Amino acid sequence: MDSPAAFIDRTLRAEATEWRTWADGDASVGGLRVYGASVGAVRGTVRDALRRYGDLQHDEVTAVASELWSVPVLERRLAAIVLLQRYVESLTGNDLTRIEGFLRDARVADLIEPLTVDVVRPLLARLRGAESDRARRIVARWASSDAESLRTAAALL
Structure with a gap:
């Protein structure tokens, strides 16, 4: 089984739509690549990852967030934030x-x-x-x- 970050990345790529990615003729925002997945898709993907991989402990949460953030893609970084929001108490x-x-x-x-x-x-x-x-x-x-x-x-x- 792949890692939570790999699952999230693969799913976000699958959620991408050409319309969102190329609406303004550019596939980047602020120097970040854009897959074209909606915010709802990002939130749903993180929720699905947590169902698939179970409850994560503090070190796993921060490691997954860092792995997601390490690649300059808007949706990956938004997924890292959603993950941190979910586990902010830890x-x-x-x-x-x-x-x-x-x-x-x-x-x-x-x-x-x-x-x-x-x-x-x-x-x-x-x-x-x-x-x-x-x-x-x-x-x-x-x-x-x-x-x-x-x-x-x-x-x-």
Whole structure:
């Protein structure tokens, strides 16, 4: 059996439609390739992957999200966000380093906003004590970052 990320990628490619991919004459957005799968198809694909592979543990979730994010394809990255949204309760303050990397390389608002609002915000709200203090320092640093995507994320928080 292939990995959850491979299953998601294969399914998203199958969900692609030429109309969505080529509607504006280009198969990329913000430098990211586009398969042409709808947001609903991305969400359904992640749901199907979780049914197929069972409940994932923290390390598996972050590994699958990283594997999906590693290829510059809009739908793969959106699937990584959907996965993180689903498992946001299992994320820790240490995961902000990985998420910061995702934000730096997000390239488009359609990825920055849901990653910030639906993953980072609830994560920050859940953290307590020293872990919360550390996470808030990290996010405060984003506001003055040289990366526009991190400044945008900080403003959304």
